[in-house]
Amino acid sequence: MRNYSTAVYTTAEIREIEQLAAALPGPPALMEKAGLAAAEVARDRLLIYGRTRVLVLAGPGNNGGDAFAAARHLQAWWFKVTLVFTGQRSTLSSDAQRMLDAWLTAGGKIFSGIPENEKWDMVIDGLFGIGLDHHEGRELAGQYLALVNTVNRMNLPVLALDIPSGLGSDSGQVRGAAIRAAMTVTFIGLKPGLVTHQGPEYCGEILLDDLDLNTLSLREPASWIMDQLLAQTLLPPPRSASSHKGTYGSVGIIGGSTGMMGAALLAGTAALKLGAGRVYLGLIAGKALEVDTTQPELMLRPVHEIFKLDQLSCLVVGPGLGMRPDARFWLSSALESTLPLVLDADALNLIATHSSVANLLRKRKAPSTLTPHPAEAARLLNMDISAIQNDRMAAAANLAKKFNCCAVLKGGGSICAVSGGKRYINTSGNPGLSSAGTGDVLSGIVGALLAQGVSSENALLLAVYLHGAAADILLKQQGGPVGMTASEISNTARNLLNQWVYSPEIH
Structure with missing residues (x-):
């Protein structure tokens, strides 16, 4: 799958690639290349509007070295550059010291703070980049917090180097405050923080420059971007x-306790519309509902009858399940079956609450898929929600490892963890998915793909991307995310899946 997708590297993996590149024959000059790449991006954007004045912020680490090099190139091209350096030369790496000396040799000046009563057309952020996690305290404070807030108040286009300062490279977590960039030019490879959690709100347009390195040959990635190109390699056949x-x-769906039957109906409708041949709803509420008049194709049954069906391809357990003892019994029965499972909502809460149920999940031989949001993941891993969000990549991987399954950690930049420690960061979706029932729809989509013979891992990846892509279409149609409903997702996802499967451009 990595041949169809873009690799994502953690900070530690990037540092490893840098060390390997330094050992290659000939001078790698990565900092010089990074500075030139950033300068070219800034130059091209400034020339569009005929602007010339650039404020460059250089921090105390290697990100500052990139900024020195960018400033030198821009000045050589006759741009008016003001450079603010927040560190000390003696504490810079040898590479960054060379970039600083080259800036001074070229006639550049250094300011210790942003000059007053001056105006600029663009800001280049070279304060921290991926080095923030090694900065004392790991939270912006003092002069750095003041600098970031000042830049954000300037209302100027900001070009961030590698990742906006204040944003965790691995987590996408804002560390007190973060630069709001219009563009981010990132080097060597993509970082998780660019595309998950709060990252997309701060990075703007993301441009990747590999600095002429063959990163795949230097470091086998464990994480990739989940995009439409990859999604279209996972489709069921025509x-x-x-x-x-x-x-x-x-597809069999187990849930729908009293007062929560809507969740099971949403999951069932999604499974039906995304291509399952038949959908059975095992309602814990019994015969409280004989037929869904809006979707009469759904076959409603008391929950115990679901386990008598021989034709089921998979089970989706959790939508509207509840936490009563009978819900626990039926979840345990599903876990003891040999069917592929999709586990959501209260199924996850029951697993987190009862160790005996969790043990059933861990011992399963058939495929299992978990679909928690951060609060559910925190319960499953016995952690605080903040700890989950501070390292979403690790949390997703830990879920898959702990419970012997595939898992998606939902949220901005949902992360799918599959076998062998592989992770995929989803690039589709928007805040319109922050409404009741959208998770039930996702579970139904996964179930539909499983029923059609898509493997457990591929069904999860395709469903997560398709679910978000449907929301993106609705966002454009409705002019914004407000009021987007789960029911609309199913219809739009169905249309999109048909387009992908039967488009002559794909087949």
């Missing part, structure tokens, strides 16, 4: 004219 409903499998 349907045969001789097929029938049994060809596309049967």
Whole structure:
């Protein structure tokens, strides 16, 4: 799958690549290349508007070295550059010292703070980059907090080097405050913090420059971007004219306790509209609902009848399940089955609450898929929500490892963790998904793909991207995210899946 997607590297992996590159024959000059790449981006954007004045912020680490090099190139191209250096030469790395000396040799000046009563057309942020996690305290404070807040108040386009200062490179977590960039030119490889949690709100347009390194040969990545190109390699095949409903499998959904039947109906409708041949709803509320008149194709059953069906391809457990003892019993029964499972909502809470249920999950031989949001993940891992959000990449991987399953940690830049420690960061979706029932719809989509023969890992990846892509289409159609409903996601995802499968550009 990595051949169809863009690799993502943690800070530690980037440092390893840098060390390996330094050992290659010939001078790697990565800092010089990074500075030139940043300067070229700044130059091209400034020339569009005929602007010339640039404020460059250089921090105390290697990100500051990149900024020195960028400033020198811009000045050589006759841009008016003001450079603010917040560190000390003696504490810089040897490479960064050379960049500072080259700036001074070229006639550049250094300011210790932003000059008053001057105006600029662009700001280049070279304060921290990926080095923030090694900065004392790891939270911006003092002069750095003041600098970031001042830049954000300037209302100027900001070009961030590697990652906006104040944003965790691995987590996407804002450390007290962060630069709001219009563009981020990132070096060597993409970082998780650019594309998950709060990262997309701060990075603006992301430009990748690999600095002429073959990163895949230097370091095998464990994480990739989940984008449309990858999603379209995971699609079920076009349907045969001789097929029938049994060809596309049967999904069983267990949930729908009293007062929460809507969740099970949403999941069932999504499974039906995304291609499952048959969908059975095992309602814990019994016969409180004989038929769903808005979706009569759904076959409603008391929950115990679901386990008597021989034709099921998979089970989705959790939408509207509740936390009562009978819900725990039916979840345990599902975990003891040999069917692929999708576990969501209260199924996850029951697993987190009862160790015996968790042990059933860990011992399963058939595929299992977990779909927690951060609060559910915190319960499953016995952690605070803040700890989950501070390292979403690790949390997703820990879920998959602890429970012997595939898992998606939902949220901005949802992270899918699959076998072998592989992780995929989703790039689709928007705040319109922050409404009731959208998680139930996602579970139904995963179930539908499983029923059609898509593998457990691929079903999760495709469903997560498709779910978000449907929300992105609705965002454009509705002019914003407010009021987007889960029911709309199913219809739009169905249309999108049909377009992808039957588009002549793909097949």
